[in-house]
Structures are given as C-alpha cells and as structure tokens.
Amino acid sequence: MASQDIANPPQPPSPNGISAASILATLADSRPLTSHEEEEEDEELDDDVSGGIALAVQEQVASYPILHSSNMAAPHSVEAGDFLQHYPLLMTDVMAEAGLETYSGMDQHAAALEYLSMTQIPTPASLAPSIADGLLTLPSTISPTSLHEAMSYEADSESASFGQNWSGVQDGDKFQDISTFYRQHIHHPNSGTLISLEGARRPSSICREDLRGDSCDYQGIDWSVRRTTRSTIRAERTSYESNRIPSRLQALRSVIAPTRDTENFFSFRRMNTQHRAFIHHFQLRNLLASTSRNDVFYATGDQVNRTDASGTYDNVTMDLSREFTEGYRFMVTTLAASDDILIAGGFEGEYALTDLSSASDTKYTVGRIAGRSRNAKSHIMNHMHLFNSRHSYTPQVAFCSNDEQLRILDCYTNTFTHSFHYSAPVNCSATSPNGRMRVVVGDFFETLITNAETGQPFERLHTHDDGIFACDWADDGIHVATAAQDTSIVIWDARNWSEPLRVMHSELSVPRCVKFSPVGGGPRVLVSAEADDYVSIIDAQTFESKQVFDYFGRTAGISMTRDGSSLFIANVDPHYGGIIELERCAWGEQKSITPNSCCDWMMDEEMHLDNRVVCGWRERQRRGLNLGELMV
Numbered sequence: 253m254a255s256q257d258i259a260n261p262p263q264p265p266s267p268n269g270i271s272a273a274s275i276l277a278t279l280a281d282s283r284p285l286t287s288h289e290e291e292e293e294d295e296e297l298d299d300d301v302s303g304g305i306a307l308a309v310q311e312q313v314a315s316y317p318i319l320h321s322s323n324m325a326a327p328h329s330v331e332a333g334d335f336l337q338h339y340p341l342l343m344t345d346v347m348a349e350a351g352l353e354t355y356s357g358m359d360q361h362a363a364a365l366e367y368l369s370m371t372q373i374p375t376p377a378s379l380a381p382s383i384a385d386g387l388l389t390l391p392s393t394i395s396p397t398s399l400h401e402a403m404s405y406e407a408d409s410e411s412a413s414f415g416q417n418w419s420g421v422q423d424g425d426k427f428q429d430i431s432t433f434y435r436q437h438i439h440h441p442n443s444g445t446l447i448s449l450e451g452a453r454r455p456s457s458i459c460r461e462d463l464r465g466d467s468c469d470y471q472g473i474d475w476s477v478r479r480t481t482r483s484t485i486r487a488e489r490t491s492y493e494s495n496r497i498p499s500r501l502q503a504l505r506s507v508i509a510p511t512r513d514t515e516n517f518f519s520f521r522r523m524n525t526q527h528r529a530f531i532h533h534f535q536l537r538n539l540l541a542s543t544s545r546n547d548v549f550y551a552t553g554d555q556v557n558r559t560d561a562s563g564t565y566d567n568v569t570m571d572l573s574r575e576f577t578e579g580y581r582f583m584v585t586t587l588a589a590s591d592d593i594l595i596a597g598g599f600e601g602e603y604a605l606t607d608l609s610s611a612s613d614t615k616y617t618v619g620r621i622a623g624r625s626r627n628a629k630s631h632i633m634n635h636m637h638l639f640n641s642r643h644s645y646t647p648q649v650a651f652c653s654n655d656e657q658l659r660i661l662d663c664y665t666n667t668f669t670h671s672f673h674y675s676a677p678v679n680c681s682a683t684s685p686n687g688r689m690r691v692v693v694g695d696f697f698e699t700l701i702t703n704a705e706t707g708q709p710f711e712r713l714h715t716h717d718d719g720i721f722a723c724d725w726a727d728d729g730i731h732v733a734t735a736a737q738d739t740s741i742v743i744w745d746a747r748n749w750s751e752p753l754r755v756m757h758s759e760l761s762v763p764r765c766v767k768f769s770p771v772g773g774g775p776r777v778l779v780s781a782e783a784d785d786y787v788s789i790i791d792a793q794t795f796e797s798k799q800v801f802d803y804f805g806r807t808a809g810i811s812m813t814r815d816g817s818s819l820f821i822a823n824v825d826p827h828y829g830g831i832i833e834l835e836r837c838a839w840g841e842q843k844s845i846t847p848n849s850c851c852d853w854m855m856d857e858e859m860h861l862d863n864r865v866v867c868g869w870r871e872r873q874r875r876g877l878n879l880g881e882l883m884v
Contacts (some may be wrong), residue, residue: 426534427493427761427784430473430485430804431827437492438485447478450827457563458523470520471803471828486802489785493760504717504738505757515799517777517789518819518834524563525830528552529808529822532583532599535679535721537764537781538635540809540822540831541589543608548831549594550809550822551584556596556604561818561833570596570604570616577602577620587809590638593647593663597633601653605663621651621659622668628655635680638663642687650690652678658692658707672707674700682725682732685864689746691732693720699734699742701749711749715742721764724778727771727864731792733778735763741780743795754795759786759802765810768792772865773816774836775851781810787821793851805829814864 428436431449438446454472455462462468466475466482475482497505529539529550539551545561554573557566572582577600586597595605601624606616624631632654641648646664653659654677660670676695683690683704692700692709699720701711716736723734731753732744741763743754761782769777769792776792784806790798805825812819821832 426806427489429825429827430489433489433492433804434485438480438488449473452827454525454828456524456526458525460519460521463520470523470832471805471823471825471830472523472525473804473828489804490760493784501739504740508740508755508757511756511788511790511795512797513800514797515789515791516837517775517791517799518801519837520801520832521818521835522561522563522833523830524559524833525828526563527557527559527566527831528829529824529831531806531808531824532585533632534783535764536585536632536634537783537807538586538588538809539584540811540820541587541594542811542813542818542820543589543591544813544815545818545833547589547608548811548820549587549589550831551587551596554581554583556584556587556594559831561820563831569594570606572596572598572604572616572618575602575604575618582618585633586635588636588638588649590647591814593638593649595636595638595649595663597636597651599632601631601633601655603633603636603651603661605649605666617666619666621653621655621657623657623659623671624655630654630677634678637682639683640687650681650683652681652692652694654678656694670705670707672702679719679721680723682723684725684746685727685729689725691723691725691734693723693734693736695719699723699732699744701732701746713742713744713749713752715752715755716740721762722766724766724768726768726776726778726792728776731768731778733766733768735766735780737762739763741766741790743778756790756795758782759788759800760784761786764807767810767812769812769816770814770864773812773814779810779812779819781807781821783807787819789819801834803832 427433434449435446452473458468458470458472463470466480467477468474469482473482475485527550530553531537531539532553540549542548548559548561549556549569550559551557554571554575555568556570556572558569559566572584575582577598580600582602582604583599584596585599588595589608592607592609593605594608595603597603601621602618603621604616604618607614621631621633633651634654635652636649638647638649641662644662646662648669649661649663651659651661656674656677658672658674658678658681659668661668674692674694674696678692678694680694681690681692688704690702690704690707692702697714697716697719699713699715700709701713702709716734716738717740718736718738720734720736722736723732725732730746732746733741734744735741735758739758739762741756741758742752743756745753758780759782761784763780764783765779765781767779769779778790778792778795780788780790782788785802785804787801787807787810788798789801801821803821803823805823805828808822808824810819810821817836819834821834823829823832
C-alpha cells in the first residue's frame with residue numbers, strides 16, 4: 253500500500269463531483285433497467301414513446317405493427333366518414349408541431365454539469381419532452397421502439413425495506429400525492445396558517461356513517477379545518493393535471509365525446525386505512541384480488557397479505573422474502589385468485605401459488621416460467637389470469653411475460669402445457685368463457701383475437717395508438733374491452749370484429765385495469781381503473797354513460813367479488829391510502845334496455861344452470877335488504 257502525504261490528506265469528493273460521476277455513469281447507458289441485467293448493447297434505441305418495462309432491439313422495430321390513421325375506428329360520437337377524413341390531418345398538424353430532432357434532459361443537474369464542462373447547459377424549452385402519467389411524448393422523428401420501457405427509476409419511501417437489490421420501476425411523472433400537491437399548488441389567503449395534510453391522524457377505518465361532507469371525506473380528510481372544500485381541491489388538481497397531458501393525446505381525446513357521468517351503480521361503504529399495497533412497476537396495477545368479502549388479498553412487495561372487508565388485522569398468506577431468483581428477491585408484480593388458487597407473479601419470471609381450499613396451513617409452491625431464455629432482456633410477469641380448461645377440471649393460469657411469450661400453467665400439476673410467442677412483450681390477456689378464444693394485448697399496438705389452443709391470431713384489431721395494458725372478456729362471451737396508454741377504452745362485439753362497438757377515453761389518467769362485472773352480479777358494468785385518482789363504472793348495456801368515483805392517490809388494483817356485491821380498490825397514497833370498498837346499490841331497479849332484454853349477462857331463469865353464479869334465485873331477489881347485517 254502506498255504511503256499517504258500526512259500534510260495533504262485526500263479530500264472527500266464534493267457533492268457536485270458525485271453527481272457528475274453519476275451523470276457520466278447514466279450517460280453510458282441512459283435506459284433504466286427493467287430486469288437485473290448488467291450487460292446491454294450500446295446500439296439499442298434508448299428512448300420510447302411512453303415509458304414501460306420491455307426492451308426492444310432495433311431489429312424488432314420493423315416487425316412491430318404500425319397503426320395507420322385509416323385503420324382507426326370512428327368513435328360513436330363522430331360520423332365514421334368525418335372521423336376518417338379529419339383524423340389524419342389533425343394528427344399531422346399535431347405531430348408536425350412536436351417534430352424535433354433530439355432533446356436533452358440535463359437541466360436537473362446543472363451544477364454537476366458545470367463541474368464537468370465549466371459551462372451550464374440548460375435544456376431548451378422547445379426541445380423538452382412532455383410527460384403525463386405513463387405517457388412520454390418524444391419528438392416525432394424518433395422511432396417508437398417499445399412502449400413498455402421504464403421511463404425512470406424513483407427512490408420510493410418504502411424501498412429501503414427491500415434491501416439494496418430492490419428495483420421498483422416507478423413513473424417519473426405520476427400524479428403528486430395529495431399532501432405534496434396541497435402544499436405546493438394550493439395558495440390559501442392565510443398561507444401562514446396553512447394546515448398541512450402530512451401527519452394528520454386517521455382512524456383505522458372510515459365507514460359510511462363517519463362521512464361529514466368536507467369535515468370528513470371517505471379518505472378521512474378534514475377540508476373544513478383547512479378553510480377549503482374537497483370539490484375545490486379536486487377542481488385545482490384536475491386543471492393542473494389536464495394541462496400536463498401531451499398535445500398529441502389532447503388531440504386524440506378531443507375527437508371522442510366524453511361519456512356522461514349520470515349513473516349510480518355503486519356507493520361508498522368503507523375504507524380500511526391500515527392495509528396498503530405496494531406498486532413495483534408503475535404500469536402494472538393488478539396487485540389486488542378478492543374471492544369474497546371475507547378474503548381480500550393484496551401484494552406488499554415480497555409478501556401477499558389477506559384481510560377482509562371489515563378491515564381486520566391482515567395475515568401473511570405468502571411470505572416470499574426468503575425466495576430468490578439468481579440472487580434477486582421475489583418482488584410481486586401481479587396477483588390473481590379464484591376460490592381454490594392464489595397465485596403471484598414476480599419481476600424475474602418467478603411465480604408462487606397456494607391452495608386456498610386446503611383445510612391445513614398449506615405452504616405455497618414457487619416456480620419459474622418454462623423456457624426462460626437468458627438472452628431475453630426482461631422476464632417480468634406483467635399479468636396473469638385464471639380460467640377453466642376445456643379438457644380437464646383443473647384450473648389453468650395464463651402468464652403474460654415481458655419476454656414476448658404467453659404461457660399456460662396447469663395449477664394442480666404445476667406443469668406448463670403451452671407456450672405462445674409474439675412479436676413484442678405481452679402485457680395482458682383474457683380467455684373467453686367457453687375457453688376457445690383469447691384476447692392478447694401488448695406492445696404491438698394491435699388487439700389480437702387468438703385461438704386459445706394454438707395461440708394463433710385470427711383477428712388483428714387496430715384501434716389504439718399506443719401500448720395496450722388491459723383487457724377483459726365479459727361473461728356473456730360477446731363483449732371484449734381493451735385499454736391503452738393513449739387513454740382510450742375500446743369495446744368490441746365478438747360477433748362483428750370489423751369495427752368497435754364503442755370508443756371512449758378515460759377521465760384524466762391512463763386506464764390500467766378493465767374488468768367486467770360477473771354474471772349474476774346485477775346490472776352489467778365495466779369497471780375501468782386509472783393510474784391515479786379515478787375509477788369509472790361504465791354501463792355495459794349501452795356504454796354511453798358511467799359513474800365516476802374519484803379519490804386522491806395511485807391505484808394498485810381493483811377487484812370485484814364473485815357475486816358482484818362489492819368492488820375493492822387499492823389506493824397507495826403514502827398518507828391517505830388504504831383499501832376502499834364500494835357496494836352495489838339500487839338492487840331493486842330494473843335497468844333493461846327493452847322489456848325482453850336482461851340487465852345482467854343472461855336471463856334470470858338461465859342463471860341457475862350456470863355454475864359461475866354464486867347467489868341463488870331467492871338470494872338474488874333479496875339483495876339490497878342487508879339481511880346479513882341483522883342482529884338476532
């Protein structure tokens with residue numbers, strides 16, 4: 253070891269020096285990692301259009317389907333001819349307005365850049381990308397590679413509990429939590445006496461009886477003591493976030509008429525504030541699953557916890573903190589459950605499943621996706637759903653993975669039976685009730701209607717202009733819904749794939765989950781959960797009206813009980829999050845379009861033959877009376 257000069261001891265590095273070194277390291281590979289790969293090719297295209305998980309090499313770009321304006325189906329509010337006539341001109345003007353060669357994102361590290369170059373390099377305002385939640389609009393001259401590549405890594409307040417190898421991919425420009433937004437953007441005339449939202453004590457649960465208007469909303473916030481109203485804060489937040497929507501998306505949304513907010517399908521019942529899910533990746537929001545009001549499961553990083561609608565203390569159903577894949581912890585990215593099976597997917601293609609029907613304390617089983625290629629950029633489990641096999645009585649699960657494959661697992665034998673490869677990362681899928689067809693969506697912009705047995709697409713539907721992250725198939729076997737990062741929600745009729753039944757846009761943020769209500773659950777609805785603040789409950793008979801339930805915070809997932817009586821929402825706001833329960837209301841109302849049609853997915857006399865229907869005829873007739881809450 254060389255001797256040191258005692259008179260001139262080495263000085264610790266300056267903060268600017270550390271930041272400069274960090275920038276140099278970042279510039280070496282500016283793409284945020286989505287797996288734990290250490291070696292990446294320098295020639296990969298780093299930028300993408302909207303942020304996400306997947307990685308795409310340049311050879312794959314040419315094979316991705318390109319959405320042409322002539323393929324865009326007309327929304328129901330616009331005549332088809334007018335829409336197709338004006339849409340290309342509209343998009344040409346918008347993209348020409350944003351067409352740029354390059355951009356720089358160095359302005360946040362000006363001091364460190366001075367340390368490197370002795371000259372501050374500001375970012376020209378005209379060259380900066382515009383960002384909305386999950387939607388990064390880059391200059392139009394940059395080819396979109398993968399819309400599933402992560403925009404940024406963000407240090408989360410909970411990340412320390414997962415160790416140094418924790419690798420949560422977060423949205424660099426998500427909605428601010430309500431406490432930060434209130435502090436930074438609400439200007440009170442008596443700002444010197446402004447009462448902060450941080451640190452306010454909340455009860456363990458908030459029930460319908462606790463609501464006091466602005467004195468106590470359903471998140472337990474007292475707005476009256478802060479000399480404002482909830483509606484005022486909501487209007488300010490809506491205005492602020494609306495101005496951040498990229499012009500390209502504003503143009504797309506402007507040609508689709510908003511859906512009327514006139515329905516009343518659900519009402520607030522309870523919020524349990526002690527149960528908080530954890531989001532590992534900002535685009536993956538299926539971290540909540542319920543089989544009944546007594547069994548509500550949610551992911552908290554490397555654990556899956558169980559609670560119930562009354563908010564009892566949670567218990568750990570699967571503790572995955574000791575499970576490692578190639579040295580990395582099991583980090584839950586998606587969750588699914590049925591009466592018998594609970595299954596969780598992870599960041600490295602691992603999964604854990606347990607038998608919920610076992611009378612004993614059955615330990616979970618951990619496995620990894622079959623055919624896992626070491627050459628794949630990422631193996632993140634993006635989505636999974638359970639369905640019944642046409643050939644056996646054992647439940648099956650479909651894994652949608654970032655390595656561009658969809659795999660089928662037999663849950664009872666823990667054996668992979670099928671594997672289907674697609675041209676880009678697969679983000680979500682849903683199997684038709686008869687098990688013959690499957691809708692598959694991903695970073696390939698198309699909605700694929702495939703043969704469930706072979707995986708081969710027989711319909712390629714072009715309606716979205718961005719990566720698609722959510723889909724569902726209704727219990728009637730006819731209606732299919734998809735939702736994408738362009739904030740659009742598209743409804744299809746399986747009897748006619750030539751054009752969509754309806755096209756609508758979200759309330760404000762990106763729709764991350766869409767779920768149809770179950771058969772036997774009352775008037776049929778489609779639930780759309782956005783990344784932040786909003787859940788829309790859409791009339792699935794006409795798709796022309798909806799009910800909007802708004803709150804403050806990011807959405808980690810939604811789940812509806814099998815009888816359709818309760819809708820659970822996981823809110824992960826750091827101060828005012830929890831699990832919200834909405835309950836069905838207006839059970840006695842008949843909402844059929846015509847006297848001979850049914851408001852549910854099938855006629856009432858047919859339901860007793862369908863084993864998916866949980867409630868019997870007499871129980872369905874008595875719904876809404878709350879007989880279960882009577883004390884005798």
